[in-house]
Amino acid sequence: MKIITFGEVMLRLSPPGVERFVQTDVLDMHFGGTEANVAVSLAQFGLDANHVTRFPDHALGRAAAGYLRRYNVGTQYIRYGDGRLGLYFLETGAGSRASQIIYDRVDSAFTRIQADGIDWETVLTGAAWFHWTGITPALSQGAADCLLAGIQTANRLGVPVSGDIVYRSNLWQYGRTPQEIMPALTEGCTLVLGSKALFSELYGVVGSTFTEAGRALMERFPRVKYVTDTKRTSLSASHNRLSAKLYDGETVFKSRTYTMNPIVDRIGTGDAYMAGLIYGLVSFNDPQRAVEFGAAASALKHTIPGDVNLATVAEVETLERGDSSGKLKR
Amino acid sequence: MKIITFGEVMLRLSPPGVERFVQTDVLDMHFGGTEANVAVSLAQFGLDANHVTRFPDHALGRAAAGYLRRYNVGTQYIRYGDGRLGLYFLETGAGSRASQIIYDRVDSAFTRIQADGIDWETVLTGAAWFHWTGITPALSQGAADCLLAGIQTANRLGVPVSGDIVYRSNLWQYGRTPQEIMPALTEGCTLVLGSKALFSELYGVVGSTFTEAGRALMERFPRVKYVTDTKRTSLSASHNRLSAKLYDGETVFKSRTYTMNPIVDRIGTGDAYMAGLIYGLVSFNDPQRAVEFGAAASALKHTIPGDVNLATVAEVETLERGDSSGKLKR
Amino acid sequence: MKIITFGEVMLRLSPPGVERFVQTDVLDMHFGGTEANVAVSLAQFGLDANHVTRFPDHALGRAAAGYLRRYNVGTQYIRYGDGRLGLYFLETGAGSRASQIIYDRVDSAFTRIQADGIDWETVLTGAAWFHWTGITPALSQGAADCLLAGIQTANRLGVPVSGDIVYRSNLWQYGRTPQEIMPALTEGCTLVLGSKALFSELYGVVGSTFTEAGRALMERFPRVKYVTDTKRTSLSASHNRLSAKLYDGETVFKSRTYTMNPIVDRIGTGDAYMAGLIYGLVSFNDPQRAVEFGAAASALKHTIPGDVNLATVAEVETLERGDSSGKLKR
Amino acid sequence: MKIITFGEVMLRLSPPGVERFVQTDVLDMHFGGTEANVAVSLAQFGLDANHVTRFPDHALGRAAAGYLRRYNVGTQYIRYGDGRLGLYFLETGAGSRASQIIYDRVDSAFTRIQADGIDWETVLTGAAWFHWTGITPALSQGAADCLLAGIQTANRLGVPVSGDIVYRSNLWQYGRTPQEIMPALTEGCTLVLGSKALFSELYGVVGSTFTEAGRALMERFPRVKYVTDTKRTSLSASHNRLSAKLYDGETVFKSRTYTMNPIVDRIGTGDAYMAGLIYGLVSFNDPQRAVEFGAAASALKHTIPGDVNLATVAEVETLERGDSSGKLKR
């Protein structure tokens, strides 16, 4: 089952363990990006996931593509060109000390992509899903345009589209507001991940509950069949709780609440949820199980170093069915 | 006090920390095997522990012996010959993600041992204890035969024998069933580690409680003076509880329940119990203290990387006496 | 704001993670000493902290000074000469296994310092604070004499003085007792960190509560304006609770109780409290906030590898205000 | 340009740097196999290289495939099933100390492949080259049969075939001799890598020089258009010299002699030559340049850790043109 994701991939550099930047002499390398993280997770679940992006045409860009391939993500649609590789520096916290990120992604090769930078017709033909997030249109006009072209092609080809409408205000630096850009993108979605507050802020769609706001969103964007969100309680950097809900316009499907303790790596846990939910929706004819699978996938990601969820379907199913005992598998 | 243990030792290869196989480029080396783990622990307790096994006659076999000697286990009875070194690959879990083991031990040098492969008379003369487990007779006819010769020699020389009758069904590949092999081995034991269910499955010995089943086992095998078992509650891969009980045919001695959180390394914790119990039985004239020492030793092992328990008597005693505060020792 | 601390700095050598000495082939290097730890923490808080000590005149002594400078501590007053670098070997525990320290500091370059070894007039001119601990006078007559000269100079110049009157009986090897030496040093203090029991043991000052004992201490040593202490509950090597109190002769100011779980590094957490308290006293006209800042600083130190607290004011303030959620900072 | 290689891939485990097995506690992981090494090198040169093999269906088999993909080798034709992952343990020497290998590849998943284990029609359609070596037919009857099927399919489809007829006598354990098996495989080759001595030993084809023996081989196997070999002078484990020659039945094309000092990793340097030669033959209409490119590629491989040559075409060309200055590229 061919899956397409689109967005920037950054080199992540982090001190070993829970060391601070100021005390380390070595940095662990990972690569990550919210959409690529979804692709990697779906590849572990056995789907034919392919990530679309634009990398610099040098050894680091090639290393980034190698990282995706190592985890079984297809890289044949990736473009190479000028610009730098986006970076982020992550310091992992513990207990009452928060993790911290320093982004260094300005003017990356991805931001220089143009509206016609991807041959979406080729990329999306035969695809079973297309996933994007609100990071991409925030980066540059070209990225926003190219994404819109992708969504419209997906719509034309009948490929379901999911959008994680995450909004980071400090990213929108190229002169447009999310209110100008996001509606046209969201319009093409089958599934939207976002909060009631975001529905209001980005689209002026309001409701007193997530369900009401979700229904309003579906009225505004009739293609949208599902809205979803997660709820996280942070007891400390090492101890969180998480649950998810999925609304199809009629019923709210809620997952169990998962406890994560200790948290090995907090990054990419939302993307792991999205990947699990997509896998659930395309694999089970059962929204309840899909949201449970997504939440369990997210819970497992908290135990895995790096941005990407390397859990298998069997592992997620074990947890989804309520076995969080962590008993040794021989 | 000379102690003899007998069984296979494998090279354990595990990604650093809680990384997964698919994402690591380096593997930590340890060596371990359930019986050798008991020997190492007893050596830390100050006993003259000696492990008997058969290693391949190459640099890895010698490295394995060096590992045992580093931890003060005698290796003078080890034989070297053809065959490979058994391996196992361990991926350490955390939280809701279970640890996983991939065994790669087929056709190891140890499985090629023959009935007369060890000069048991020499090995066991002067020994105060002999320990074996149900892994050894599962590996090959030669290993089962050689073990039986050892147990019979121990019986003849008056050396107490302990058997951990662990049963792993996927190991029994050489054409015999445990029901055929285990009774003769168990017959020679003074102390048996096993569950009520195992007593029934392996020997057809039944009882409605561990005590009843234990008494029935003692009737079947009159040499057996003690039966013992542990009880583990897995809250997650990082958080377990453990207690132990020892039955001498009259009284059930129960240990306190220990909480392990976080768990650094789950492997070898049962062996650490066995070693602590053996140490307790040969050192204290007090079964209650012996089972408590064993359970505390097992609890401590959960904090130590590798298969083997490197805790000292003083450390076990601190915990056994109820001080689990972990206060800094200067 | 110029701060002066005085005392020995040792090279700390510890196996990676929670490995034991007997199983490691590599040792992590840190440098630390109770007074220098205070200086490093104050330097992170933005103060002009300078540490005064005596190092051997070779590459390790220079590396130790480099370590302090890396964390922004001034090293211009450090003296170099004969003698060795003090060392300590630290094995970090977990759960029910305690951390262990092997000290190897005998005859270090610092212990060879003489009464006139430091030009205190130059060092303390313009200083806003001078900090010492009970480790220094325990090491040698020269160290005790030199410290006394420093305290007296500080008193003359009107520089506030804090003393952590920690008493380690095995250190006092040069023929004098703390009862002979400590009173003259304590007399010069504005702020004393110690327990009721210590007040009695060292000065014969008694009281049925910390407050009463503190008031008696203030009567005995009229310069003392504040007494302070922390209270720690050790649930395991990985899980502690901590609170602090500060008494100004009239009011007892108590901090919240902080939970530390997991504990990354227990060493230097008392020094982190002292640094936080000093920062609070010189920065806020508010003893309640000062003690809270100190306790929060100490709590954060438990999450940071090494002896020194690398937390910033902003991080301490986040926790001090009650946010221990550890939420990711982007 | 689609390239197909076929053969076993092993997990290589080696102590860091030049440590010995007996002194290390950690092993570096690489994956390698003579044919897969050729594929990786060709992938770095920009060709669409695909490796065909059979891996165990567990996390280590998937990690092996991930390793190949990381370096841009296609893994879609790989089969998964029972059996273990072949291993080899490498100790890297230096100076007068030789590197040593302990193989542990018996009964690997690859050896269990059957004659019809690969759908060669699909695999080879559209391919521009097929490469095999004498390791494969030595491993098992199934492997030899499957390889023969592949070569015959390639011949039928008009795909050029290269064979590195390396002969390791200790591998041939399944009851057949290379003299029985190799001729039918060699018959399908366009290019044969081997020495005069091997031509004689394996096929009874003799000649007083490499050229004469090569011509005799071409007469015996008329499909063979090229024979090639390398010549290595080992001054020490850190210092070698290498040259290559290629004979097309008329002319002997000789490369320059390359000096390798220091040697970082000796493994896979012959495979790097083969890959360079294949690249040269399919890219340049110039046998002289092809052999030079191959020899330069091999020389560069000596500077790269692991089994596989990660040099690019540009790097090989720099060396091939005579610039061995190693001048910094900014």
Add this chain to the structure above:
Amino acid sequence: MKIITFGEVMLRLSPPGVERFVQTDVLDMHFGGTEANVAVSLAQFGLDANHVTRFPDHALGRAAAGYLRRYNVGTQYIRYGDGRLGLYFLETGAGSRASQIIYDRVDSAFTRIQADGIDWETVLTGAAWFHWTGITPALSQGAADCLLAGIQTANRLGVPVSGDIVYRSNLWQYGRTPQEIMPALTEGCTLVLGSKALFSELYGVVGSTFTEAGRALMERFPRVKYVTDTKRTSLSASHNRLSAKLYDGETVFKSRTYTMNPIVDRIGTGDAYMAGLIYGLVSFNDPQRAVEFGAAASALKHTIPGDVNLATVAEVETLERGDSSGKLKR
């Protein structure tokens, strides 16, 4: 003796040993910049070296300053503000494989410095030397302006100035040519490091030999008292030869030729020469010894990991006097 250097400092990220970018999962951190490298080296020689730059006001900028302080360079004149930290990625070669650098320094905090960004009057008062290079004016108009202000202040205060007029054409991106900018900067120099070819290209100053061109440069810029250059022969990435010459308008002083084999780290070796030469000129009244000291310092730098020369005066003197035996010092 107070020394001032001015220029960008970058975070250097390099795979361990001689690994390639595409195969590493970890990067070693160093910091470096041609002018700061000179400062670190002079600090090891015992001078009061201070580096002036502009860093981003976040944890990485502070880590960079900590790195300089660790090696005893004063950081009190460093400014903090907006912009990113410049980076470069270094892959270290060996033998015939060249080292490669990927620069990622666009729009760094340093490039945003303004003409009045530094209070040069304060910085240079009391200084004995000021050093700059041709990298700085290539980065931005602000950097060029600020540098010119520094040189003019140095001239006014009578501080000797050295300029390494290195020219990297790909850096000059802000609209000015080096021919427009460099002459005014060079005019303020006492010592110029550059080749005959550069004198011609940048200033139109020609001569048939280095001596003639140097004399012409001195005529054009009467402040210039010395010109200097090094000559390197690259036998491979691991084996180089180096010599230096210094011309004072009358005499050419030539160093011995040094052989470097093996080369541990090639980066910063030119800066090590400059630092050695400056140290020699300010310490010895002997140009011959100064150039010899510089060349020996550069040779030693090739054995030290990182950008900066951590050799001491005693070590340089040993080599300068002709002892390259590398005999163990106890």
Add this chain to the structure above:
Amino acid sequence: MKIITFGEVMLRLSPPGVERFVQTDVLDMHFGGTEANVAVSLAQFGLDANHVTRFPDHALGRAAAGYLRRYNVGTQYIRYGDGRLGLYFLETGAGSRASQIIYDRVDSAFTRIQADGIDWETVLTGAAWFHWTGITPALSQGAADCLLAGIQTANRLGVPVSGDIVYRSNLWQYGRTPQEIMPALTEGCTLVLGSKALFSELYGVVGSTFTEAGRALMERFPRVKYVTDTKRTSLSASHNRLSAKLYDGETVFKSRTYTMNPIVDRIGTGDAYMAGLIYGLVSFNDPQRAVEFGAAASALKHTIPGDVNLATVAEVETLERGDSSGKLKR
């Protein structure tokens, strides 16, 4: 064949690779001491080597003993008691940069040994060789006395004795001169390793050549049957040449000259010679082969990290027979 060596064992701490102390954050651990190094090497050669020393009775002392056992050296005669573990810090050089050692061995547990600290009768009964060096009598009166008792016991029991009369002037701090102490120790020797200059300085025995001086030594100390010495040419820290000679009072046996390039670890190479020579003398009835074996063993040691020679007899024999090609062993 039982061999006894006697002397201090130190913990060696060294930065990874060729890093300098000032730049490292981690130290590699080895253990070594000139006499123990001989024991380890002889254990690799298959002899029953046992080291006698005195260690502190704490975890580091036990780790040191574990290190020796790992390499098959018997530790049953080791005594434990008060005092510290001797240390040395090693910085490994390269090329023209020398390695440097900072010793930190004052007042170690070994120096506190007393004349009757070892039960030599038990230790030496059945031994085939006893080895000591001039380091031991330099450390303390007790060490010198205990050593003398050992040598005298060996003489009484007819055990051959070898002495490496190395003289380090800075060690002799306890009030006696080597001229007072060494003669009585040397008198008991069968084999003496030392130079003509040392024979003169320590015993006043002179000769114009090594042979003459050796003959004079044999006249002075009639037990001495062999004198031996090595000759090293240091081309750089990475490139040395070495040869050895052995004189039996009649004939001078000279080894080939070995070239070591690159040198991985220079420490313990003299001890490796001594071990090789001892092995040769006790194994071959051929002084020429013995000196050749010793020199080849020493050459191999230069390729092995740590103080101890881990080469096997087969490896030494390969080199001794002239094969220094370092060809891969499969």
